Amino acid sequence: MKVAHSPLHIRHDGGKELHRGxxxxxxxxxxxxxxxxxxxxxxxxxxxxxxxxxxxxxxRVHDAGFVEFLRTAHAEWRAAGKEGFMLPSxxxxxxxxxxxxxxxxxxxxxxxxxDASTPIVEGTWDAALAAAHCALTAAAWVAExxxxxxxxxxxxxxHAARSVYGGYCFLNNAALAAQHLRDQGFGRVAxxxxxxxHGNGTxxxxxxxxxxxxxxxxxxxxxxxPYFLGYADERxxxxxxxxxxxxxxxRGTTWKEYGIALDxxxxxxxxxxxxxxxxxxxxxxxxxxxxxxxxxxxxxxxRMGRRLAELKVPTVFVQEGGYAVEEIGANVAxxxxxxxxx
Amino acid sequence: MKVAHSPLHIRHDGGKELHRGxxxxxxxxxxxxxxxxxxxxxxxxxxxxxxxxxxxxxxRVHDAGFVEFLRTAHAEWRAAGKEGFMLPSxxxxxxxxxxxxxxxxxxxxxxxxxDASTPIVEGTWDAALAAAHCALTAAAWVAExxxxxxxxxxxxxxHAARSVYGGYCFLNNAALAAQHLRDQGFGRVAxxxxxxxHGNGTxxxxxxxxxxxxxxxxxxxxxxxPYFLGYADERxxxxxxxxxxxxxxxRGTTWKEYGIALDxxxxxxxxxxxxxxxxxxxxxxxxxxxxxxxxxxxxxxxRMGRRLAELKVPTVFVQEGGYAVEEIGANVAxxxxxxxxx
Ligand SMILES: [Zn+2]
Ligand SMILES: [Zn+2]
Numbered sequence: 001m002k003v004a005h006s007p008l009h010i011r012h013d014g015g016k017e018l019h020r021g022x023x024x025x026x027x028x029x030x031x032x033x034x035x036x037x038x039x040x041x042x043x044x045x046x047x048x049x050x051x052x053x054x055x056x057x058x059x060r061v062h063d064a065g066f067v068e069f070l071r072t073a074h075a076e077w078r079a080a081g082k083e084g085f086m087l088p089s090x091x092x093x094x095x096x097x098x099x100x101x102x103x104x105x106x107x108x109x110x111x112x113x114x115d116a117s118t119p120i121v122e123g124t125w126d127a128a129l130a131a132a133h134c135a136l137t138a139a140a141w142v143a144e145x146x147x148x149x150x151x152x153x154x155x156x157x158x159h160a161a162r163s164v165y166g167g168y169c170f171l172n173n174a175a176l177a178a179q180h181l182r183d184q185g186f187g188r189v190a191x192x193x194x195x196x197x198h199g200n201g202t203x204x205x206x207x208x209x210x211x212x213x214x215x216x217x218x219x220x221x222x223x224x225x226p227y228f229l230g231y232a233d234e235r236x237x238x239x240x241x242x243x244x245x246x247x248x249x250x251r252g253t254t255w256k257e258y259g260i261a262l263d264x265x266x267x268x269x270x271x272x273x274x275x276x277x278x279x280x281x282x283x284x285x286x287x288x289x290x291x292x293x294x295x296x297x298x299x300x301x302x303r304m305g306r307r308l309a310e311l312k313v314p315t316v317f318v319q320e321g322g323y324a325v326e327e328i329g330a331n332v333a334x335x336x337x338x339x340x341x342x
Numbered sequence: 343m344k345v346a347h348s349p350l351h352i353r354h355d356g357g358k359e360l361h362r363g364x365x366x367x368x369x370x371x372x373x374x375x376x377x378x379x380x381x382x383x384x385x386x387x388x389x390x391x392x393x394x395x396x397x398x399x400x401x402r403v404h405d406a407g408f409v410e411f412l413r414t415a416h417a418e419w420r421a422a423g424k425e426g427f428m429l430p431s432x433x434x435x436x437x438x439x440x441x442x443x444x445x446x447x448x449x450x451x452x453x454x455x456x457d458a459s460t461p462i463v464e465g466t467w468d469a470a471l472a473a474a475h476c477a478l479t480a481a482a483w484v485a486e487x488x489x490x491x492x493x494x495x496x497x498x499x500x501h502a503a504r505s506v507y508g509g510y511c512f513l514n515n516a517a518l519a520a521q522h523l524r525d526q527g528f529g530r531v532a533x534x535x536x537x538x539x540h541g542n543g544t545x546x547x548x549x550x551x552x553x554x555x556x557x558x559x560x561x562x563x564x565x566x567x568p569y570f571l572g573y574a575d576e577r578x579x580x581x582x583x584x585x586x587x588x589x590x591x592x593r594g595t596t597w598k599e600y601g602i603a604l605d606x607x608x609x610x611x612x613x614x615x616x617x618x619x620x621x622x623x624x625x626x627x628x629x630x631x632x633x634x635x636x637x638x639x640x641x642x643x644x645r646m647g648r649r650l651a652e653l654k655v656p657t658v659f660v661q662e663g664g665y666a667v668e669e670i671g672a673n674v675a676x677x678x679x680x681x682x683x684x
Contacts, residue, residue, distance in 0.1 A: 016363075018431040018458055020424070023365040082362070089360040093433040093456035094440050095503035095546045096570035104565030111569070114435035116360055116458040161437035204437045223446030227453070228438035 001336055002149045003040045003047045004137040006130035009033050009154035011123025015085035018116040019291075026119065027291055027323040028168035033154040036319065039329025040152065043337060047152075050133035057136060060183065061175040061205050063163035065101070069112050070170055074122050076105050085119035114166040114226070128155055128170035135173035135318050136180050142276060142314045143184035150281075150317040150336055151177065158199035158280045158320050159226060167197065167226055174280040174318040175205045178212050181276045181316070190215065190274035190313075192265060194304065195282025195320040196292040198230025198246065202280065208240040213272040215265045216280075217258070219294065220248035243272075251293035255300045258285070262307060269311060277313045282320035283331040289324045301331045305338025315339070343678055344491045345382045345389045346479040348472035351375050351496035353465025357427035359510075360458040361633075368461065369633055369665040370510035375496040378661065381671025382494065385679060389494075392475035399478060402525065403517040403547050405505035407443070411454050412512055416464050418447050427461035456508040456568070470497055470512035477515035477660050478522050484618060484656045485526035492623075492659040492678055493519065500541035500622045500662050501568060509539065509568055516622040516660040517547045520554050523618045523658070532557065532616035532655075534607060536646065537624025537662040538634040540572025540588065544622065550582040555614040557607045558622075559600070561636065562590035585614075593635035597642045600627070604649060612653060619655045624662035625673040631666045643673045647680025657681070 010030045016023045040047055058067050077086050088110040092098045101111050109120075131153035138149035151173060158174055159167030178189045191206070193199035193216040206212040214236075221230040236244035245268045247261045269277065283301065285294040308315065317336060322328040352372045358365045382389055400409050419428050430452040434440045443453050451462075473495035480491035493515060500516055501509030520531045533548070535541035535558040548554040556578075563572040578586035587610045589603045611619065625643065627636040650657065659678060664670040 018360055018365070018429060021358075021426055021429045021461070023360070084363055087360060087363045089459050090457040090508070090567055090569050091433040091435040092570040093435050093506065093508075094453070095506045096456060096542065096568065097573075097576075098436050098570070100570070100573060102564050102569045104569075106567075107563065107565065107569030111436070114438060115432040117431050119363070164435065164437045166432070166435075200438065221449065222444050223449065225432055225448075226438065227432050227444045227446075227449030228434040228440070228442070231439075231442060234439075 001045050001340060002141050002146060003045045003152055004050045004134035004149065005037060005047050005152040006050050006134055008130035009127045012121060012127030012155050013123065015119025015121045017119060026168065028155060032322065032325050032328055033152060035325055035329040036152055036332050039333040043333045050130060050137040051140065053133055053136050058132060058171060058176065060179045061162065061172055066112055066163035069108060070128065070165065071125050073109065073120050074124065080105055085121045087116055087119050088113045089116060112163065112165060114164055118166050118168055124170065131155055131157065131173050132171040132176050135177040138316045139177040139180035142316050143181060148315045148339060151319060153319045156320040157201065158193055158195060159201045161201040161204035169201060172201045172205060174278050175202050177316045177318055178278045182211060186275040188272060188274045189276050189278065190269045190272050191278045191280060192269055193218065193280035194285065195280055196284035196289065196294055197225050197282065197321060199280050200226045200229035203229060203234065203244055206240065207236055207244060208238040210239045210243050213243050213269065213274065215245045215268050217247040217249065217261045217265050219292065220250055223251060252295060254295040258294065258296060262304065266307060266311065274313055277311060277315045279308060279315060279317045280320045281317045281332065281335060283322035283328060286322065286324050286327060286331050288327055291323055298327060298330055298334060301334030302338030305335040306341065309339045309341060343387050343682060344483050344488060345387045345494055346392045346476035346491065347379060347389050347494040348392050348476055350472035351469045354463060354469030354497050357461025357463045359461060368510065370497060374664065374667050374670055375494060377667055377671040378494055378674050381675040385675045392472060392479040393482065395475055395478050400474060400513060400518065402521045403504065403514055408454055408505035411450060412470065412507065413467050415451065415462050416466065422447055427463045429458055429461050430455045431458060454505065454507055456506055460508050460510055466512065473497055473499065473515050474513040474518050477519040480658045481519040481522035484658050485523060490657045490659065490681060493661060495661045498662040499543065500535055500537060501543045503543040503546035511543060514543045514547060516620050517544050519658045519660055520620045524553060528617040530614060530616045531618050531620065532611045532614050533620045533622060534611055535560065535622035536627065537622055538626035538631065538636055539567050539624065539663060541622050542568045542571035545571060545576065545586055548582065549578055549586060550580040552581045552585050555585050555611065555616065557587045557610050559589040559591065559603045559607050561634065562592055565593060594637060596637040600636065600638060604646065608649060608653065616655055619653060619657045621650060621657060621659045622662045623659045623674065623677060625664035625670060628664065628666050628669060628673050630669055633665055640669060640672055640676060643676030644680030647677040648683065651681045651683060
C-alpha cells in the first residue's frame with residue numbers, strides 16, 4: 001500500500017490546549033507521525049511525499065474566507081504584536097450571533113473555532129496544507145487505479161467543518177479525499193469514520209448531499225467530545241436525508257459491542273453500494289488511549305481492517321486521532337495489514 | 343445612598359481564565375470588592391447585607407435548567423472525582439447543534455457557557471446568588487421609595503443570558519433588578535449599560551420585550567469581547583423591536599466621544615420615559631484598565647453620574663466590570679457621588 005506523508009507536519013508543534021481546566025501540551029503531537037511512519041516502513045509500505053494541489057482544491061469542501069483565515073491567521077497575530085500560539089477564548093455559542101464575522105483577530109479566531117483545544121502556531125498552515133495534500137494524493141492514487149492507499153495526515157481533519165476548525169483539526173483531509181474521488185468520476189463515495197470521536201466536520205460538509213454517505217462509529221457525544229454533534233437522530237437533511245448515519249457507543253465499549261456496531265455501519269455502507277470508500281482512521285478507540293475510553297486492544301485492529309476489505313471497493317485511509325503514541329504505529333499498521341489480508 | 347453588599351462574594355475565588363493564550367488568575371478578583379467597599383465607606387454610604395429571596399426570583403429572567411446547572415455544577419464535578427475549577431473547552435458554536443443538552447458534565451458545561459474565561463469554583467454559586475440578592479435588595483429599596491441604591495455585586499452579571507454564562511458572569515444581576523422593579527409596579531424600566539463590554543446577557547433577556555428598554559455604550563465587538571453581540575444594527579425583535587439600542591465605540595475612545603454617545607444613549611432612555619432606571623455600572627472604561635482600551639479618567643466618572651441624574655428617575659446601580667483594582671473604588675464612588683450632586 002502506498003503511503004502519503006509529508007515531513008512538514010512537524011511545523012504544527014508547540015501549542016497548548018485547554019484540557020480539564022489545565023493548559024497542557026497538545027495530545028496531538030508530532031511524535032505520533034514518527035511512530036506511524038516507522039510502522040509503515042516496518043510493514044514494507046512505500047512512503048511518498050504528497051503532490052502539490054492548487055489552493056482551489058480546498059474550496060471544494062471549505063469556505064474561502066475560512067481558508068484565508070487559516071492561511072493568514074498567525075501572520076496577522078504576529079503583525080498585531082502578539083507572540084506564541086493562538087487559542088480563542090470566546091465563541092459564537094448560544095444566545096450570540098453567528099451571522100457577523102468580527103474584524104479583529106481575536107473575534108475572528110473565535111468565529112471560526114469551536115473549542116479552546118486547537119492552538120494555531122506559526123507552522124500550522126504549512127502542516128495542515130501538507131496533510132490535505134497527503135489526503136488528496138492518496139485519493140489520486142486510488143483514482144488512478146490503486147486498490148487502496150493511506151494518507152498519514154497530521155494534523156488530523158475530521159472535526160473541521162466547512163468553515164469551522166477545532167478538535168486538533170483545521171482542514172478536513174477525509175472530506176477532501178472523498179470530494180477528490182467524486183471529482184475524478186466515482187459516482188458514489190462513502191466515508192466511514194472509526195475515530196473514537198464523532199467526525200462532526202465531515203458530517204457538516206456532506207450533510208445535504210446524497211452522493212457522499214457519511215457513517216460514523218464513535219463514543220456518545222452525551223459524555224464525549226465534540227458533545228454537540230454525532231447523535232443517532234442525525235440523518236442528513238434535504239437531498240442528504242438518510243445519507244448520514246451515526247452509531248454512538250458508551251464509554252467502556254469493548255470489541256464485542258464495537259464489532260456489532262461495525263457490522264451495522266458496514267451494512268449501511270454496503271447498502272449505499274459505493275464506488276469508493278474513505279476511512280477516517282482514528283485509533284483512539286485503543287484501550288490505552290490517554291483521552292478516550294473504549295477498550296479495543298491491538299489485536300482488534302487487523303480484524304477491523306479485514307472487515308473493511310469485505311466491502312471490496314477502492315479505499316483511501318486517512319489518519320485521524322490516536323494519542324497512545326507508542327502503540328499508534330502498530331494499531332494503524334494493524335488496520336492496513338488486516339485490510340490487505342496479511 | 344444605600345449599598346447592598348455580601349461578604350459571600352469572596353467564595354468566588356481561585357479560578358483561572360484563558361486570556362490571550364495563557365491560563366492566568368482571573369482579572370475579576372475578590373479584592374475588587376474590597377476596594378469598592380472601602381470607597382463606599384469613605385463616601386459615608388450605608389452598607390447593608392442583602393435580603394434573602396426565594397430561588398424562584400431567579401427564574402423571572404433565567405432558565406430553570408440553567409439555574410439548576412449553576413447551583414449543582416461544582417458538586418457534580420467533585421462527585422465525578424474531579425478537582426479545582428471548572429472551565430469548558432468545547433462549545434455549541436457554528437456547525438454544531440444547540441438543541442440538545444449533553445448529559446455529561448463537560449458537555450453540559452460547554453452547552454451553558456460561551457467562553458473559556460469564566461471558571462466555576464466550589465463557592466461560585468454562593469457568591470453569584472449573593473450578588474443576585476444584592477441587586478434584588480437594591481431594587482427593593484428603590485421600589486420602597488429610595489431615590490437610588492447601589493448593589494455592590496461580585497461576580498458581575500451583564501454577560502449572563504437567560505441560559506448562558508460567560509464573561510465572569512453567572513446570574514444577570516442588572517436584569518434581576520430591572521425585573522424586580524417591573525414586578526413591583528414600575529411600568530417601564532430602562533437598563534443603561536456603561537460597562538466597557540457589551541451587556542450581551544441583558545440584551546438577550548429583554549430582546550423581545552417592550553417594557554424593558556436596553557441601551558448600551560461599549561467598545562465595538564468588532565475588536566472587543568464579547569465579539570458576537572452588541573452591534574449597532576441590533577434593535578430587538580417582535581414586541582421588543584426598537585427597545586434595544588447599541589452604541590459601539592472604537593478602542594481609544596476618550597471622554598469627548600464618549601460624552602456624545604452618552605448623550606445619545608440618554609436621549610434614547612429619556613424618550614422611553616422610564617419609571618425606573620437600572621445602570622449596569624462597569625468602570626472598565628477607565629484609562630488604566632488592564633483589559634480595556636477606552637481613555638476615561640477618574641474625573642470623568644462624576645460627570646457621568648451627573649448626567650445620569652438628569653433623567654430624574656429612581657435609579658438602581660449594579661456593579662459590573664472594572665479591573666484597575668486600586669482605582670476601582672474611586673471610579674465607582676465618583677459616579678455615585680456625581681449622581682447625588684455632591
Ligand atoms: Zn479522536
Ligand atoms: Zn466589562
